[in-house]
Amino acid sequence: MSEPSSASTTSGGAPVIILNAPQLAENIGAVARVMANFGLADLRLVNPRDGWPQERxxxxxSGAEWPLNDARVYDSVAAAIADLQTVFATTARPRELSLPVLTPRSAAADLSEAVGRGERVGLLFGGERAGLETSDIxxxxxVVTIPIDPKFRSLNLGQAVAINAYEWRTTVEAAAPAAFRQGPGPATGEAMLGLYEHLERELDTAGFFHPPEKTPNMTQNLRAALAKARFTDQEVRTFRGVITALSRGRGKVLEKIAQKKAGEG
Known part of the structure; x- marks a missing residue:
């Protein structure tokens, strides 16, 4: 039996649920129902295959309409998480990246602590067939990995969201009063993406990415390493200032070399 369809039944500060490239409207509806069961309301869709909205x-x-009514659509994962400070990717462990790997239970505990510090958090889920790209992870x-039996690894989107939403709900029910962290929280996804792109542009100019075909893996590893540092907004600005200073210094050196060669000529 479904509860009354009111967004007021959801708890504040809960994780955002982000579905990347969901294929079936039925699965999106099943996710909304699970979200309502466990007090989640903020649903974000990245490039749903059949567009949005979808009546099915x-x-x-089954009456859990508020996550669907308020669902927002984005054209990239980066845009969907731009205002969030802590996002966990729910997927099989990626071999290409060195990121912490959590169970849904430990992930829920970490997200609960982050919310207690005043951070905006989210859980990212991949499409039914392709899952998540390494660049998005x-x-x-x-990374959140569900410990399922290797004899049968098939787990649909609604089930994956349900397991993580349930673990989140247990932290809400057992939560002590939130203790907010002193000082600034982590930077948003938008700020971190700006840092990544700034660094990658300068590294590309400097010829760091060699051979060229390894560039995607190198940038993904750099992003994963920086993500683990949990920079604040001020630290992002400082780091970008360092990158700018280094790039300007390189430019001055090249200018002097050019002047010297011109003088010798």
Whole structure:
């Protein structure tokens, strides 16, 4: 039996649920129903295959309409997490990246602590067939892997969200009063993406990415390493200032070399 369809039944400060490239409206509806069961309301869709809205999603939600009514659509994972400070990717462990790997239970505990510090948090889920790209996982701070039996690894999108949402709900029920962290919180996804792109542009100019075909893996590893540092907004600005200073210094050196060669000529 479904509860009354009111967004007021959800708890504040809960994780955002981000679905990357969901294929079936029925699965999106099932996710909305699970979200309502466990007090989650903020649903974000990245490039849903069949567009949005889709009537079949409401039919499968069984009255849990508020996550669907307020769902927002984005054209990239980076845009969908731009205002969030802590995002965990729910996927199999990526071999290409060195990120913390958590169970849903430990992830829920970490997210609960982050919310207690006043951070905005989210859980990222991949599409039904393709899952998540390594480049999207590299934008996150950790990986959540569900410990399922290797004899049968098939787990649909609604089930994956349900397991993580349940673990989150247990932290809400057992939570002590929130103790907010002194000082600034981590930078947003938007600020971190700006840092990544700034650094990558300068490294590309300096010829760091060699051979060229390894550039995607190198940038993903750099992003994952920086994500683990949990920079504040001020630290992001400082780091970008360092990059700018180094690039300007390189430019001056090249200018002097050019002047010297011109003089010798």
């Amino acid at each position: 999603a409401w039919a499968l939600a 590299a934008l996150c701070q950790a």
